[in-house]
Amino acid sequence: MVDVAALANVSYQTVSRVLNGHPSVRPSTRLAVLGAVEQLGYRPSNAARTLVTGRSRTLGVLVLDIADSEGLTPLYGIEHSARELGYFVGIGAVDAIDRTSVQATVGRLAEQSIAGLLVIAPVDATQDALASVPPHLPVVAIEGDPGGSVTTVGVDQAAGARAAVEHLLSLGHETVFHVRGPSEWMQSQDRMAGWRAALEAVGADTPMPLAGDWTAESGYEAGQVLARIPELTAVFAGNDQMALGLMLALSERGISVPGDVSVVGYDDGADAPYYNPPLTTVRQDFRAVGRRAVELLVSRVEESDSETEHVLLDAEFVARKSTADARALVSRAAVDSKTLHR
Structure with a gap:
């Protein structure tokens, strides 16, 4: 900082005021300081800034250590947005x-003098566990319980699932089977609720959902069961990875997607357009979720009287090549039957 002050021909205290956004600095002086910072490649020490200002510029992020990498994608939006707002990010992972x-991980993050806490752990136990967080620490939960006392940001999972099922019904499928995610995950619960609501709205049968765990392996196992159901024509999988395993299991039984069975996933991961066939799915903008979560947390850090909010972002249905008109299946089956009986 001394070098920055010397190059800009100002005092050490003036450099400090510029870096901390103090309003009582002339524009010409601010430009000179920022130019010196850029020229020297100076990066202020977070620890030193905390000592001087009494305010931490670090946000803690508590994440559940999960196999589903898509679930951690909000981290990209979090890190980018935090940096834009002048904050650093410290990450703590928990196995359960x-x-x-939670207390142990928050304790480790507290050693970094965090100003607030973001939580990416969308399971039922999170709300209870967050009761152990010190009351003075602002908290925002990603995909948290919208009925709880903690501010949350998430995607409208139920609406996204309902759009997926309504798409399949619009293609003439009489009902839609479902491979759900783990029962303790709030996203799984909301997607299943959307699936059920879409079927009930048109009076369609609601088959028993098959349990999965977000992995392709669990989708494959569900697909082996579904392949034995003669009336199967459409499946909504709780995420893209389970849809991938499901389609492999159907293919091994000689069942074509979408020729015989239509499949829709959820997430729109980076590889979804490259499945065979390209997967029809529901896109959730993880980065937008991360950005909004940071904005809300920073507002709570800097305005301690902020009220609890529950923000839902829209999901987007993405049609590709893994779904087809069920009426074409009926016509083809009739033609095949006539051919066999000639």
């Missing part, structure tokens, strides 16, 4: 969501 694990 319970009070002991």
